[in-house]
Amino acid sequence: MAYKINIVFEKDEHGYYVYAPSLPGCHSQGDSFEEAMDNIKEAIELYLETVPWDEVDEMLSKEILTTMEVKVA
Numbered sequence: 001m002a003y004k005i006n007i008v009f010e011k012d013e014h015g016y017y018v019y020a021p022s023l024p025g026c027h028s029q030g031d032s033f034e035e036a037m038d039n040i041k042e043a044i045e046l047y048l049e050t051v052p053w054d055e056v057d058e059m060l061s062k063e064i065l066t067t068m069e070v071k072v073a
Contacts (some may be wrong), residue, residue: 003060009036016033018040023047
């Protein structure tokens with residue numbers, strides 16, 4: 001089954017940190033954006049293997065509000 005899962009990327013001097021807010025404890029990292037994306041996909045797949053399906057539906061039905069970066073002078 002395919003799910004739409006929000007993920008958050010944070011960039012710092014070491015690369016990218018990425019996590020899925022609706023899946024507590026599901027996070028990863030990578031030196032590049034692409035590596036972090038591959039790593040979080042794998043982490044999500046492994047995470048979902050450990051959770052009963054009825055709980056997955058409940059976790060992924062939460063509404064996630066996103067923000068955008070606003071540059072101010």
